[in-house]
Ligand code: 13P
């Protein structure tokens with residue numbers, strides 16, 4: 001299980017409190033340090049970051065794009081405005097002499113925390129005892145690096161929400177069964193879209209004896225899904241879709257595949273954050289679109305396209321509170337530390353985890 005406090009103890013609090021600088025001063029200093037450090041530091045930002053932070057990003061993207069970009073950079077410092085697993089991925093894909101910095105070490109991911117290496121090892125041994133068929137493990141990139149190492153060690157791959165279909169296709173061509181973790185929804189939604197019926201999928205729940213499965217269920221299943229989910233995307237429900245269909249039948253509904261099966265089936269379209277952004281961009285003027293994904297992205301799209309009516313599918317604010325932990329003040333602490341050549345909150349994956357993880361990351365990048 002990820003221990004968010006283990007990386008650094010003294011780096012935990014930002015050195016920029018309200019008594020020192022007000023919000024405006026923080027933003028001004030961020031701009032001036034960004035300019036000063038432009039040859040040393042590059043800033044990556046996930047689409048779910050708040051506007052106050054994303055404005056400083058040199059590169060914005062979904063998980064796949066940010067992983068690809070991290071592998072191409074030359075700056076000594078990569079400041080990652082996102083969550084822990086993304087910064088770990090960037091560290092593994094970046095060069096030896098580069099340092100990846102996560103402005104708040106508490107920016108984790110509740111879904112990633114739903115599967116740890118011990119649980120995966122236990123499930124894997126049990127599943128293998130109950131089937132002769134070859135199982136290929138695939139992990140969603142939203143996981144601890146130790147799980148990426150697991151798939152690397154066991155001839156599996158990593159996927160993101162943009163390339164899950166291609167990776168799962170590869171996995172099912174390489175073996176007879178798929179073990180997919182930690183997000184059951186992405187696994188189920190993608191496999192169903194590929195023509196695999198729900199009856200061929202089972203859910204392994206690590207909190208139950210033998211995952212809550214019988215030996216026969218394992219033998220019969222094509223796909224074994226891990227019982228994990230994103231609490232932000234689980235906030236969108238079929239009721240939200242039904243009530244919108246009644247009140248505004250002309251509104252198009254697009255959701256992220258981390259949403260539940262009912263929600264993805266009830267929506268008009270589903271795809272990663274980049275997919276959603278493209279779909280909104282391509283939609284004609286005057287379009288009404290309700291989106292089932294994190295609120296910062298939905299609000300940004302609404303502001304960017306004043307000629308379209310972009311709303312959240314949920315009346316409640318579906319906010320990723322861990323993404324939201326990266327605040328301008330934390331970013332400023334990171335910039336100041338780089339300026340002092342004493343970087344803080346450096347994410348560094350140990351070599352023994354990095355080597356097998358890279359095997360799986362490289363495989364993903366090759367497949368897609
Ligand atoms: P993408 O960036 O792949 O769309 O995934 C969204 C997400 O939940 C990231 O944590």
Ligand code: SF4
Nearest residue numbers: 109110111230232320
């Ligand atoms: Fe994790 Fe969900 Fe937040 Fe993405 S949106 S970082 S999956 S909790």
